[in-house]
Amino acid sequence: MSLGEIVVRKRIALSMGPGGVGKTTIAGAMGLQAAVEGRRALVLTIDPAMRLADALGLSSLKPGQRHVLDSAALSAAGVPARAELAVSMLDADRTWQAVIAREVSDPDKRRMILEHPFFQRICDDLAGARDYAAVEEIHHLDSRGEFDLVVLDTPPTVYGVSFLEAPDRLLGVLDHNAYRLLLGPALLASKVGLRTWSFSGGYVIRKLSRFTGIEFLRQLASFTDLFSGLLEGFRQRAATVKARLRSGAAGFVVVTAADSNLAREAGYLYRRLQQRDLSPEAVIVNRVTPRPTPLQADGAWRDELRERLGRDGERWLEALERAHATLDALARRDAAALEAIKASMPRSSSFQTVPLMDGDIHDLRGLERLRRALFDPGCPDGSDAPAGETRRTGSC
Amino acid sequence: MTTERDISGLLQRRLLVLTGKGGVGKTSCCAALALCARRAARRVLLAEVFTTRRLPALFGLAVDGDGPISLRPGLDWIRITPARALETYAMQLLKLRTIYRAVFEQRSVQRFLQVVPSLAEILVLGHLVHLVQRGGYDLVILDAPSSGPGALMLEAPRVVIETAPPGSLSDGAAWIHKQLSDPASTAVNLVVLLEELPVSEAIALHHRLRDRDGFPLGWILANRCLADPFPRGAVPLSAEECEGPACALLAAARIYRSRLALQGRYFDRLRAGVDLYALRLPEIASGPFGPEAIEQLASAIESGGMP
Numbered sequence: 001m002s003l004g005e006i007v008v009r010k011r012i013a014l015s016m017g018p019g020g021v022g023k024t025t026i027a028g029a030m031g032l033q034a035a036v037e038g039r040r041a042l043v044l045t046i047d048p049a050m051r052l053a054d055a056l057g058l059s060s061l062k063p064g065q066r067h068v069l070d071s072a073a074l075s076a077a078g079v080p081a082r083a084e085l086a087v088s089m090l091d092a093d094r095t096w097q098a099v100i101a102r103e104v105s106d107p108d109k110r111r112m113i114l115e116h117p118f119f120q121r122i123c124d125d126l127a128g129a130r131d132y133a134a135v136e137e138i139h140h141l142d143s144r145g146e147f148d149l150v151v152l153d154t155p156p157t158v159y160g161v162s163f164l165e166a167p168d169r170l171l172g173v174l175d176h177n178a179y180r181l182l183l184g185p186a187l188l189a190s191k192v193g194l195r196t197w198s199f200s201g202g203y204v205i206r207k208l209s210r211f212t213g214i215e216f217l218r219q220l221a222s223f224t225d226l227f228s229g230l231l232e233g234f235r236q237r238a239a240t241v242k243a244r245l246r247s248g249a250a251g252f253v254v255v256t257a258a259d260s261n262l263a264r265e266a267g268y269l270y271r272r273l274q275q276r277d278l279s280p281e282a283v284i285v286n287r288v289t290p291r292p293t294p295l296q297a298d299g300a301w302r303d304e305l306r307e308r309l310g311r312d313g314e315r316w317l318e319a320l321e322r323a324h325a326t327l328d329a330l331a332r333r334d335a336a337a338l339e340a341i342k343a344s345m346p347r348s349s350s351f352q353t354v355p356l357m358d359g360d361i362h363d364l365r366g367l368e369r370l371r372r373a374l375f376d377p378g379c380p381d382g383s384d385a386p387a388g389e390t391r392r393t394g395s396c
Numbered sequence: 397m398t399t400e401r402d403i404s405g406l407l408q409r410r411l412l413v414l415t416g417k418g419g420v421g422k423t424s425c426c427a428a429l430a431l432c433a434r435r436a437a438r439r440v441l442l443a444e445v446f447t448t449r450r451l452p453a454l455f456g457l458a459v460d461g462d463g464p465i466s467l468r469p470g471l472d473w474i475r476i477t478p479a480r481a482l483e484t485y486a487m488q489l490l491k492l493r494t495i496y497r498a499v500f501e502q503r504s505v506q507r508f509l510q511v512v513p514s515l516a517e518i519l520v521l522g523h524l525v526h527l528v529q530r531g532g533y534d535l536v537i538l539d540a541p542s543s544g545p546g547a548l549m550l551e552a553p554r555v556v557i558e559t560a561p562p563g564s565l566s567d568g569a570a571w572i573h574k575q576l577s578d579p580a581s582t583a584v585n586l587v588v589l590l591e592e593l594p595v596s597e598a599i600a601l602h603h604r605l606r607d608r609d610g611f612p613l614g615w616i617l618a619n620r621c622l623a624d625p626f627p628r629g630a631v632p633l634s635a636e637e638c639e640g641p642a643c644a645l646l647a648a649a650r651i652y653r654s655r656l657a658l659q660g661r662y663f664d665r666l667r668a669g670v671d672l673y674a675l676r677l678p679e680i681a682s683g684p685f686g687p688e689a690i691e692q693l694a695s696a697i698e699s700g701g702m703p
Contacts (some may be wrong), residue, residue, distance in 0.1 A: 019542050020419015054593055156418055156542070212512055213563045257419060260684045265448060292651075293644035301641045308642075310632045319625040320645040323652035326622065329681035336684055362592045 001281040003352055004375050006251040007033045012142065012150050012244070016273075017255035018265050019156035022286040023047075025055045025361050026255050026354075027153035029371040031085050035074060036371070038082035039148040042066075042141065046090045046134040047155050056087060057363030064091025069364070077364035079371070086147070092133040093123040099136050103233050109226065118223035131155070131166030132238075139237045142244060164245070164276070167238035174227050251281040256341060258288040258334035258353070267344025274346075283349050284374075285338055287356040291331040292324055401673050403698060406614055407433045409583050411528045411575065413538045414617075415546035415601070416587035417594040421619040423450045424685060424693060425587050425677070426539040431694035434471050438534040441527060442473045445520050445549075446541055449475060456687045472533070481519035482509070484526070485568075515565070517552035522568050525575045543597045547604055550576060550584065550611060576611060583614030586672070590618055590662040599669035616674040618663060621702055623678060624656050675701035 006013050007030050015027040027043050034041035045052040053061035061067050066088045074081040097114065104110040113119055122129045134152070141150050209217055244250060252273055256266035266283070273280045306313040342351060354373050361367055406412065412429060414422050426442060433440045441464070442451050452459040455467045462475040509515055528536045540546040553576065556569035576582055584605055588598040598616065605611045626649075635646050667674055677696050680689045696702070 018418065020417055054596070209563070212565055213560060216512070216560070259419075261423070261450060261453065264453070268448070292648040295641045295644055305633075305642050305645075308633055308637075312627050312632070315627050316632065319627065320631070320649050322625040324645050324648040326679075326681055327648050327652060330679070333681060333684060340684075 001251065001350060003030065003253065003282050003284065004033070006030070006253065006281055007149065007375075008037055008039070010149065010249060010251040012138065012152065012250040014152045014154055014245075014250065014252050015255055016154050016252060016269060017156070018257075018262055018269075021255050021257040021262070022354075023156075023255045024052050024153045025367060025370055026253065026284055026286065026374070027151045028052060028055050028087075028367050029374050030151045030253075031087065031149075032074075032079055032081070032367060032371040033375045034149045034151070035069075035081035035083045035085040036079065036375075040083050040086075040146075041149040041151060042086040042088060042147045043151045043153065044088050044090060044134075044137065044141070045153040046131070047153060052087060052089060052153060055361050055367060058087070061087065061089060063089045064094040065089070073364070077368050079364070079368050090130070090134055090137060092130040095133040095137050096123055096129070098140075099133075100230075103230055113226050116219070116223050116226065118219050129166075129170060131164075132170045132234075135164075135167055135238055135241050138244075139241050142241070164242070164278070167234070167242075171231060171235055171238070174224055174231065246277045250278075252278055253282050253284060254280050255284045255286055258285050258337045258341070260337040260340045263337065263340040263344045266341055270345050270349065281350065283341070283345060283351050285341055285351065285353045288338060288353045289327065289330040289334045290355045291335070292327045294328075295321075295324065401700070403432060404436065406583060406585075407436050407438060407535060409535065409614075410581040411524075411536050411538065411583075412614065413540050413550070413576075413582070413584045414587055415540040415543060415550075415584065417589075417597045418542040420587045420589045420594050422542070422587045423447075423454060423539050424690065425585075425617050425619060426537050427451060427454050427690045428677075428693035428697055430471055430537050431468075431690060432697050433535050433537070434468065435694070435698070437470075439532070440471045441533040441536045442467070442471065442539065443476055443524055443527070443536060444473075444539045445476050445524075447475075447539070451539060454686065454690060474527070476520050476523050478516035478519050481523035484523055485519055512565075514552035514556050517549045518556055518565065518569055518572065521549065521553065521572045521576070525572050528575060528581075543601050547601060547609075550605065551609055554609065577609075579612035582612055584611045585614040585617060586670075587617045587619055588666065589620055590659040590666070592662070595662045595666050595669075598666065602670045602672065613672055616666065616670060616672045617697075618666065618674055618676045618701075620679040621659060621663075621676040622652065622656055623702060626653065678702055 001009075013027075013030055015023040015030070017023050024045060024047065027045070031041045031043035043052065053059065056069075058067055066086050069085045069087065071081060071084065074085065096119075100110060100113055104113060134154075138150065138152070141147065245252075254266055254270050254273070256262050270280050270283070302317065306317045309316040338353065345351075352374070354370070357366070357369060357373070361370055400406070407429075414426050414429070416422050423444070430440045430442050444451050449459050451473050452465070452467060455473075457465075457467065459465060459473075462477065462480060464472045464474040467473050524536065524538060527533065541549055553569040553573040556566055557573060560566040560569070576584075586598045586601060588594045602613065602616075606613050631646060631649055633642065633646065635643070635650075638646050663674070663676070675697065677693060680692050683689070
């Protein structure tokens with residue numbers, strides 16, 4: 001499926017890939033395209049770095065807040081939008097607090113959870129708690145149906161799909177029953193010291209407490225106890241999100257750069273997604289150096305050009321040829337990397353390359369140029385034509 | 397903070413850590429620095445953590461295990477995973493493998509270990525510091541995770557010292573932190589590309605690591621810089637009057653020069669924001685980035701980078 005079709009047909013789109021390949025800007029451009037198509041979209045970044053804000057030139061975007069790019073803002077940046085675009089950065093703390101507030105009706109118990117020292121640890125990314133918060137957020141957004149499309153900018157992935165594996169990991173970690181034997185009734189009661197332990201877990205606990213100290217074990221025990229009633233809800237929502245991501249409503253996009261050293265990682269991620277029935281719909285190879293127009297082998301033109309370049313003609317000609325040769329070598333290296341990336345993926349996958357832009361993307365205008373490159377490849381800037389030539393089509 | 401410009405000073409350290417935004421070429425720079433150290437006859441260990449055996453691949457080797465293996469004479473590679481580090485560490489603590497199995501290979505204990513804050517980082521760093529201090533190598537080079545996770549990893553020992561109760565975990569953390577914050581034997585180096593986001597991340601990371609954490613910083617390596625072959629002034633031919641190959645050259649020159657201009661602007665911003673010695677390394681465009689390119693990059697580092 002092409003990226004354009006994903007934006008039009010899906011309810012959830014996920015931008016995934018190794019670090020530094022441009023997942024955030026691709027996610028942002030998908031959001032813009034949705035606005036151009038008249039769909040109400042939200043781009044949500046899970047990555048704690050400020051890249052979405054940077055890419056959009058929004059220095060004021062704070063975690064947890066939602067910023068709406070209205071039609072005035074979009075058209076000022078040259079985006080022919082027919083809908084607004086919302087952007088937001090995940091605030092894991094706030095999501096967790098909201099979940100606890102929704103799920104725990106007893107105010108005393110709610111307070112005990114929120115004030116528990118372990119709760120803050122959870123919010124500070126305990127065993128993927130941030131990733132889990134993303135899953136809760138997806139569930140929340142998806143079930144409210146406020147948006148036609150939610151585009152997720154995910155954290156860098158090497159070893160597969162860590163943020164989709166987070167619920168299992170986290171639920172395992174917080175599973176009270178798993179510790180029952182280990183921590184034992186003595187510790188769960190939180191009254192008795194280590195010395196009184198006479199059951200089989202006591203030995204293990206003594207060894208472990210040499211690592212962590214006994215207070216940590218006590219806190220863990222009391223927290224898993226408080227949390228035990230909540231796990232079923234967590235599990236259900238995680239299962240709903242998983243099923244949703246496996247359904248036709250979600251589209252996974254693997255983003256990579258034209259770098260042969262990333263080919264293996266991108267291929268690995270692709271297969272990991274497939275193994276989990278999360279079929280990747282498209283592969284985006286970002287920032288590919290366009291091939292400059294080749295020079296004629298016959299060198300007669302050189303003498304004429306040297307002449308026209310004037311007094312320093314020889315030096316200028318040499319410099320011009322050197323710059324051309326460097327860009328050509330970079331383009332060839334990128335083309336070779338592209339082949340390596342294609343070879344690491346199944347033949348059937350849908351590939352799209354994005355030419356390296358002049359300059360970085362750090363405002364809405366830059367993001368609009370990327371959108372055109374991705375979705376209107378006939379337009380200037382998005383051209384895959386040789387450098388120096390531009391094609392125009394009616395839609396630009 | 398002194399700004400040392402001599403590579404030999406850097407290579408006299410026992411531990412070099414390289415971090416920076418994802419995709420800037422940390423791994424390539426680690427490999428090139430390792431070759432520089434080899435050329436200075438130092439015995440080197442290249443270490444990677446949490447990644448997928450990128451370093452051997454750069455040296456043209458396909459590797460399955462986690463090492464240590466030899467990449468070149470006097471240059472070894474190792475991949476340190478939390479599981480590997482845990483086993484090594486726990487074995488030292490518990491002495492007996494049967495006890496290790498009884499305690500650490502229990503499923504509930506494995507789960508439990510995931511909730512101990514910063515444990516994975518502490519274990520990996522502990523293993524690394526052990527390798528630094530054991531004396532088998534003159535220099536250990538760590539290909540650290542990218543900016544945010546990299547800083548969190550280096551900060552983990554301090555967090556544990558401040559929050560964990562006394563015990564072997566906090567003792568271990570103190571021992572690691574001492575190594576990481578010793579300017580005589582450790583230097584944390586930042587790799588950047590001369591682009592908007594890598595440069596802003598490097599400036600922020602520099603303040604965080606130096607001012608907040610007190611780590612000894614080494615060099616900034618500005619990777620993949622284009623050389624400027626042009627004489628001064630504008631190209632003495634306008635795009636309107638060109639034809640054929642001249643047009644192709646002018647078009648390429650326009651793209652090339654706009655990249656040079658951006659590069660220059662971001663280098664100035666980097667130098668204004670960071671008081672470390674910043675070395676510009678050339679873009680190596682010939683062929684795929686492999687063993688030959690690393691040699692070229694190492695030579696560029698030795699000769700002081702680009703003018």
